[in-house]
Amino acid sequence: MGAAGAAPDRGRQGRPGRPARHRRAGLFTPGTLHRLLRRPVLRGRRTRLQGAEGRARRIGRGAVRERADLRDLEPAAPDARIHGREPRGPAPARRRDPSGRARRGEDLAVRALRPVGLVLSVSPGRVPGHRRALAGQLRLRARRDRRGARRRAALRARTRFALRPGRLAVRPGLGRPARPLGARRWRGHAAEVSGARAPIDVAVGVLVRADGAVLFGQRLAGKPYAGWWEFPGGKLEAGETVTQALARELHEELGIAIDGSSRWVVREHVYPHAHVRLHFHRIESWRHEVRPREGQALRWLRPDAIDAAPLLPAAIQVVGWLRLAPLHAISSASELGGARFLDALDARLAAGLRMLQLREPGMPEQRFDALFRAVRDRCERHGARLMVNSVHPASYWLAAGGVHLRAVDLMRCESRPPLRWVGASCHDEAELAHACAIGADYALLGPVLPTASHPGAEGIGWQRFEQIAAPASIPVYALGGLGPADATRARRAGAHGVAFKRAIEIDHE
Known part of the structure; x- marks a missing residue:
């Protein structure tokens, strides 16, 4: 039996106040664990959490009936600061990482024998790779007693963690419902808009010259996205068709009279200030010379050399389609x-x-x-x-x-x-x-x-x-x-x- 005093833990750090009688001489050298202790087994009392906090905390051994060889102090999870809205950054170079958590090491004592800090480092609906073995151990069997249901209800009330099938506590999403697995937002398209106002119909003219160049106009000061480039056009007025609105808008903005237009694509886009439905029409024939009647800047650009920037977000993908061969x-x-x-x-x-x-x-x-x-x-x-x-x-x-x-x-x-x-x-x-x-x-x-x-x-x-x-x-x-x-x-x-x-x-x- 060694001398009394602070016993070194597996992290090779002294722990003041630890009785020397808890150390087992001869079984293993300081800083290591016997192979029989390297078992991913958690003996626990139903679903009682060990505390939902992101700082280091002291954990009683009575709750999980652990051996006295293991350390009492549980360090904060590596990503606990993220849930606490604290900036995440690399640890200072001078500090050691005895548990191996920050570098996802193979410290079996931490990863297999200490599955207690799981819920706070579990992101909404997911279990990180370095927590999977640990999460599996938390699927504890319920003891058939009359207090089980009441305890689980109290657990949810205290921690606000949902208990999923298998009684695994999972941190819910923050302020927004979870999307189904595999759900995908379509780039540049308002495919998912819940509770949004009705879209505003807008007629958009894609004027194409005989040499293939396309007309872009710059938005005027005082409008949303002032200075950004867009295709000419405007909102439909009451009772107007897209063709009628396009003819009116192009006459007002460019001083031209169109001989007709052909429907091309219909896109929806949600801006911070409006939800719009854009009816793109191609126009290849018009009368009179194009001129900026509202003082806006105009540019004719070939589809393979469009360098007007910045472009309105709803126009970006459309520009790519201009390069599709007829x-x-x-x-x-x-x-x-x-x-x-x-x-x-x-x-x-x-x-x-x-x-x-x-x-x-x-x-x-x-x-x-x-x-x-x-x-x-x-x-x-x-x-x-x-x-x-x-x-x-x-x-x-x-x-x-x-x-x-x-x-x-x-x-x-x-x-x-x-x-x-x-x-x-x-x-x-x-x-x-x-x-x-x-x-x-x-x-x-x-x-x-x-x-x-x-x-x-x-x-x-x-x-x-x-x-x-x-x-x-x-x-x-x-x-x-x-x-x-x-x-x-x-x-x-x-x-x-x-x-x-x-x-x-x-x-x-």
């Missing part, structure tokens, strides 16, 4: 043959084709791999965007930087694939709504007209296409039985452009 070509190498297809592709890329979907479902894997590499090299050389259909392995999506989802794959997606560009094939309102919900960049909708690949099948027609595409919050291409000559008709129906499989074959023939 023609979406779909490959046909299986029908043409690999060499003939690549020759035709070279001609189309040289003529200005800037978007291609590689879709060859029946092609052998080795042959498709060679085709993909050849097509990708050509697209990169000409600055064209390459999308790989989801019928092919995901490794090709990643290599191309974009995927076009088949309708069946689209409906299986709960969130947007983590790629720069994502498209989807749709045939009805439900599929198009899901493409919008996951945040796809565009959709193909059809077939509009009968196609050679589906003989005897009728298309949905232009009227039905316009009806389905009208509320879409992403650009929609018209697909099925179409060609370049149908581009104007497609835009009148609200399409961004046309997509067709024979786009590569036309010039080659």
